[in-house]
Amino acid sequence: MSTDAIRIKRDVVRIKRNVSPASIILNILKWIFLLFLFAYAVFPVIWLAIASLKTNGELMANPFSLPKVWQFKNYTKAITVSGIGRMMLNSVVISMAATALNILITSMAAYSVSRFEFKGNKLLQTAFSSGILVPLNALMVPYFVLISNIGLYNKMGGLILVYTAIGVPISTFIVMGFMKSVPKELEEAAVIDGANFYKRFFTVIFPLSRAGIVTAGTFQFLTCWNEFVYANLLTSSQTVRTIQLGIRYFTNQFSTDYVSMYAAIIVSILPSITAYVLFQNQIIAGLTSGAVKG
Amino acid sequence: MNVKRDEKIGVLLFLLPVLILFIAFFVYPVIYLIIMSFNKWSGFDAPVFAGLANYIKIFTDKVFIRSITNNIIWALVAGFVQVPLAVLTAILLSYKPRGWKVFRTVYFFPQVISGVALATLWSAVYNAQYGMLNGILRILGLGHLEKNWLGSLDTAFPAVLIYWVFYVGYFMVIVLADIQSIPEDYYEAADIDGASRIRQSISITVPLAKTSIVTCMLLAMINGMRQFEQVYMLTNGGPSNRTSVMVLYLYKEMQNYAYGTSSAAAVVLICVGTIVILTLRNTIGRPNY
Numbered sequence: 092m093s094t095d096a097i098r099i100k101r102d103v104v105r106i107k108r109n110v111s112p113a114s115i116i117l118n119i120l121k122w123i124f125l126l127f128l129f130a131y132a133v134f135p136v137i138w139l140a141i142a143s144l145k146t147n148g149e150l151m152a153n154p155f156s157l158p159k160v161w162q163f164k165n166y167t168k169a170i171t172v173s174g175i176g177r178m179m180l181n182s183v184v185i186s187m188a189a190t191a192l193n194i195l196i197t198s199m200a201a202y203s204v205s206r207f208e209f210k211g212n213k214l215l216q217t218a219f220s221s222g223i224l225v226p227l228n229a230l231m232v233p234y235f236v237l238i239s240n241i242g243l244y245n246k247m248g249g250l251i252l253v254y255t256a257i258g259v260p261i262s263t264f265i266v267m268g269f270m271k272s273v274p275k276e277l278e279e280a281a282v283i284d285g286a287n288f289y290k291r292f293f294t295v296i297f298p299l300s301r302a303g304i305v306t307a308g309t310f311q312f313l314t315c316w317n318e319f320v321y322a323n324l325l326t327s328s329q330t331v332r333t334i335q336l337g338i339r340y341f342t343n344q345f346s347t348d349y350v351s352m353y354a355a356i357i358v359s360i361l362p363s364i365t366a367y368v369l370f371q372n373q374i375i376a377g378l379t380s381g382a383v384k385g
Numbered sequence: 386m387n388v389k390r391d392e393k394i395g396v397l398l399f400l401l402p403v404l405i406l407f408i409a410f411f412v413y414p415v416i417y418l419i420i421m422s423f424n425k426w427s428g429f430d431a432p433v434f435a436g437l438a439n440y441i442k443i444f445t446d447k448v449f450i451r452s453i454t455n456n457i458i459w460a461l462v463a464g465f466v467q468v469p470l471a472v473l474t475a476i477l478l479s480y481k482p483r484g485w486k487v488f489r490t491v492y493f494f495p496q497v498i499s500g501v502a503l504a505t506l507w508s509a510v511y512n513a514q515y516g517m518l519n520g521i522l523r524i525l526g527l528g529h530l531e532k533n534w535l536g537s538l539d540t541a542f543p544a545v546l547i548y549w550v551f552y553v554g555y556f557m558v559i560v561l562a563d564i565q566s567i568p569e570d571y572y573e574a575a576d577i578d579g580a581s582r583i584r585q586s587i588s589i590t591v592p593l594a595k596t597s598i599v600t601c602m603l604l605a606m607i608n609g610m611r612q613f614e615q616v617y618m619l620t621n622g623g624p625s626n627r628t629s630v631m632v633l634y635l636y637k638e639m640q641n642y643a644y645g646t647s648s649a650a651a652v653v654l655i656c657v658g659t660i661v662i663l664t665l666r667n668t669i670g671r672p673n674y
Contacts, residue, residue, distance in 0.1 A: 097577065104576045114582075121477055125488055128474060131551045132491050136498075138517050139506055154520035200403035203396040215400075222411050224603065226611035226658050228632040229651040232421060232644055233414035256410035259403055288395030317499035319614050320632075338501045339618065353509065360502045367497040371490060374497070378555065379562035 136360075143169075143353035150350055162350065169354035173344055174329065178337040179362070185247055185333060186315035189254035194308045196255070197262040198270075198300065202292050204263075205270040206278070216267070222260030228320050238325050245327050253325065254315045261314075262307040269303025270296060302376070309366075309373040316363060334359050415655065421648035428642050439649035443634075448622075449650065452629045453657070455542065459630065460609030460661060462546060464602040471556035472598055476586050478557070479564040489561065493554035504618035507548050511535050511619075535620050542628045545619050556601040563597035564590055600672040603665055610658045631657075 108114055142150055143165055145158040170176065204215055234253060235244075243249030273296055281291045297304070319335040326332060332340075338359055345352035367374065422439055426432035443449040474492065478485045495503065510517040513533035522530050534544040567590065575585045591598065613632040616622060622629040622637070631654045638647035665672070 097573070101573050101576045104579065108581070117583075121482070125474070125477060125482070128551060128553065129488060129491055132495050132554070135506055135510055135517065136495075139509060142509070150515050154515050154517055155524070196402040196406070199399040203399040207392065207396050209393075209396060219403075219407065222407065224607055224658070224662060225411055225415075226607060226632075226654055228611040228613050229635065229654040229658075230410075230414040230418070231632075231636060231639055232648050232651065233417040234410070235639070236417070237409065237414070253410070256406040259406050260411070263403065288392050292399070313497060317497075317501075319499065319501045324636075335499050335501045338499075338505055341505070349509070349515070356502055356505055360498050363497045363499065363502075364494075367494060371493070375489075375493065375558050375562075378558050 139353050140357055143350055143357050145350055147348065147350050165351045165354040166358065168348075168351045169345075169358060172351065173337060173341060173355045175334070175337060175355060175358055177330075178332050178334045179359075181247065181331060182316060182334040185250050185254065186312050188247075188251045189258070189315045190308055190312045192251070192255040193258045193262055193311050194266075194304055197259055197307065198266050198297060198304055199292070201263050201266040201270050201300075202296055205267045206273075206296070219260050219263045219267075223264060225260075227257055231320070231324055234321060235324055244325060245331060247331050249325050250322060250331070250333070253321050254311075254318060257318075257321075258311040258314055262311055265307040265310070266300060266303050269300045269306075273299045306373045306376050309370045310378075313363070313366065313374070316366075334362075418648045418651050418655070421645055422652045424645045424648075426644040428644050432645070435645060439645045440653075442646055443649050443653065448626045448629055449631075449634055451626055452631045452634045452650075453653070455629060456610050456612070456631050456654075456657070458542075459546060459612060460606040462550060463605035463609040467550045467553060468556050468598065468601045468605050470550070471553035471601065472560050472591070472594075474553050474557045475560035475564055475594075476590055478561055479590070480582075489554075489558065492552075493558055495552045496555045500614035501618055503549075504615045508535065508619050510548075511544055536624055538624055538627055541620055541624055545616055545628050549615070556605065559601055560594055560597050563594040567593045595670055596672065599665060599670045602669070603662060603672045606661050606665070607658055610654060610661065 138155075141157065142154070144161045144163070145156070146162055149156060149158055200219075204212060204219075238244055238249045238253065243252060277299070278291055278295055281295050286294065317335060318333075319339075322333045322336050323339070326336070338356060341352045341355050345355070421432065423434060423436060424432035425435040425438065478488060482488075498506075511534040513519065513531075513536065516534075518534065519531045522528060532540055534540050571589050571593075572585060575589060580588070611632055612630050613636070616628050616630050616633050617636075620628045622633050631650060635647040635650040635654070638644075638650060
């Protein structure tokens with residue numbers, strides 16, 4: 092059969108299939124399913140956003156009504172009562188520092204492991220990637236002891252160190268995948284030009300693996316930003332509190348002022364939503380390269 | 386200048402920071418936990434060797450048994466309900482229905498919100514007086530089903546367990562990317578043979594996307610083993626420890642200065658996690674990690 096004949100036959104099959112009664116029912120079920128998941132993903136957030144603009148009285152009377160007057164003062168109150176500004180700043184500093192450090196050291200390691208042959212190379216690759224599966228939350232006792240012993244308990248430095256470390260396996264894994272795909276010839280050309288190990292890394296490999304590095308970085312940033320367990324365990328005072336910890340304290344701070352608490356929650360998730368809108372391609376690519384490649 | 390020698394030093398130097406962190410934060414902690422689990426330690430005075438006392442204590446503690454059971458249920462639901470739902474969604478989106486990219490973006494969206502924020506959001510949904518769930522029931526005329534979802538013994542754990550099952554975005558994205566890398570020819574050939582879409586999904590898509598599906602199951606189940614935030618924020622293990630999980634248990638032991646017991650619980654968690662990984666590997670297939 093010629094290619095055209097195959098195409099026509101295929102299209103006939105596809106068209107026939109689409110008009111059978113069974114396929115129409117399946118089609119309807121498909122759309123119900125897809126739209127249900129859609130509503131499920133957005134509805135609670137939208138509900139919370141609307142509730143955050145009502146008065147407490149309106150919320151009690153009817154959880155689904157729209158506010159008569161949009162209560163933007165809930166937000167002013169949320170921001171002043173919760174001290175959310177400081178916590179955001181702490182989160183930004185910690186997440187940025189941990190991301191920068193993590194990306195620098197993991198791309199260095201990925202360069203060594205993915206482009207040079209040495210004894211134990213394979214073992215290291217396996218070790219790093221199996222680190223992804225370690226249930227980190229189980230390591231509370233040793234992390235607490237370690238961080239306290241080196242004097243970083245209740246310091247931003249402690250969280251930066253822990254976050255840099257816990258992202259090591261996944262970042263190395265992602266960056267390694269990208270570095271393996273940089274052609275050997277490019278590096279050999281640089282060797283002939285007299286570029287040494289370090290120069291080749293900074294001028295050839297690092298720039299050419301940028302896509303992977305941005306991906307790993309976005310991922311790492313979100314992990315740090317959203318991390319709760321160790322922020323909770325390794326800090327005690329308000330001055331180093333991150334935004335995720337802040338959310339935990341909202342319930343106490345606002346007690347029965349639910350609408351202001353909701354406003355504070357909305358404010359605290361806005362940066363994640365913004366990051367997602369801006370970097371969704373990197374985030375999705377990061378997931379994909381992390382799990383499919385390799 | 387000796388290029389090879391220069392390279393050797395470079396490779397080592399570049400590996401060093403990651404190697405140190407990996408040993409300090411992944412290898413050493415596990416060894417530390419194993420040693421501590423055989424000791425009695427309050428965190429202040431020196432640890433005292435206690436043999437199997439910690440293990441005996443946790444395995445005779447009803448709360449810990451309840452926690453393990455909850456974690457296993459959690460992992461099974463994640464691996465065998467959430468992931469199949471994600472695979473189904475990925476298959477549906479792989480045919481690129483109208484707006485599939487919008488669906489993909491929206492499905493993934495809850496994943497960027499932190500576990501704590503999502504849990505707080507859902508505690509508002511479940512709230513007995515003004516929550517969204519009771520509100521919906523009232524609108525549907527099912528007011529008699531209204532409940533204090535997180536406060537009742539029979540609904541607390543299902544409520545904590547169920548809300549994230551329909552957040553399939555994370556696994557859907559992984560599987561979808563894998564499905565999209567399957568050559569179109571296979572489906573064309575199947576079309577010509579008259580295989581239905583469902584048949585094609587079972588015989589072509591799922592087997593060829595198996596690695597990513599297994600990877601997702603693995604990630605989902607490990608995730609089920611290390612749950613903390615959701616339970617901590619929604620119920621803190623209550624009512625009467627119905628919703629406790631292993632990480633919450635070891636956290637509470639630690640707050641009580643029972644570091645040895647906490648370590649033993651952590652070792653059990655790691656063992657159960659390893660068993661899950663090995664079982665999956667040897668039955669369903671090899672994941673990517």
